[in-house]
Amino acid sequence: MKQADRPLLADWHAIILHRPHPSVDALKRQLELLHIRVTTVWPQLDETHAGADIVFFDADMGHDGQFPWPSGFAPMPMVALIGSETPGRIEWALAQGSNAHLLKPIGSTGAYSALLIATHAYRAALSQADDIRTLENRVRQRPVVVHAVLDLLRQGAGSEEEAWARLRRVAMDWGMTIEDAAEAICRKDRHIGSFPTRKSN
Structure with a gap:
């Protein structure tokens, strides 16, 4: 992660969703040393917590319904706190949208790297989702582009190549x-001007 992309942690609010535990105390100390405001919550979050910048959550005692958003659609980076490495617990943490993890017991290090990794992964996932939506929209609009080219041919374009160029x-x-221009042409929202008159041989 480039320095320009690193978050300004002094403005951040972190939530630790975990029952009282020495690992929670250790994690809170690490985050506060980074000047991050920390709130500890158990057993679940509510809508007021959706504005947090990052959530650290207990993967061992966690359960469905702890978050006020659908599984996998967290509005911020998520870090799983893992003590039990059983497949079922890890699968559950991944299903919640975990972007990084910390192994328990938590000591005096690890929070900063987990935070940066989670933030990077979360931003990358958002960017990928935006790219997919853009591609889906372009595929959806492809028939409109074809109709616009046909309209331009009817309006005087001498060839398909000329219509595409216009x-x-x-x-x-x-x-x-x-795609948006094609929709505007098909709706006749704007005047595109006339094609040059061709001289007959």
């Missing part, structure tokens, strides 16, 4: 994607 130029002039 569509690309219009999209640039209007400051839109090709």
Whole structure:
């Protein structure tokens, strides 16, 4: 993670979702040394906690219904606190959207690296989801692009290549994607101008 991408931790609020435990005390001390405001909660979060910057949660005693959002859709990075490395517990932690983990018992180190790794993984997942949505939208709009090209051919484009070139130029002039420009053309939202008259041989 580049220095410019590192979060400003002094402005952060961390929540530790865990029953009272020496590992919680150790984790809280580490986070407070980073000037992070810490709130400890058990047995569950509510809507007021959705504004936190990061959540550390108990993977050993955790259960469904502890979070006020659907599993895997946390609005912040999540770090699992793992003591029992049984497959079922790890699967449950992953299903909650864990972006990193800390092994218990927690000592005097580990929180900072887990926090940075979780933040990086969370941002990468958001970016990937945005890319997927963009691709899905482009696939959904593909028939509209074809209709726009056909409209341009009917309006005087001499060939499919000329229609495509006009569509690309219009999209640039209007400051839109090709797909959005195609929708505008099909809706006849804007006037695109006439094609040059061709001289007959």
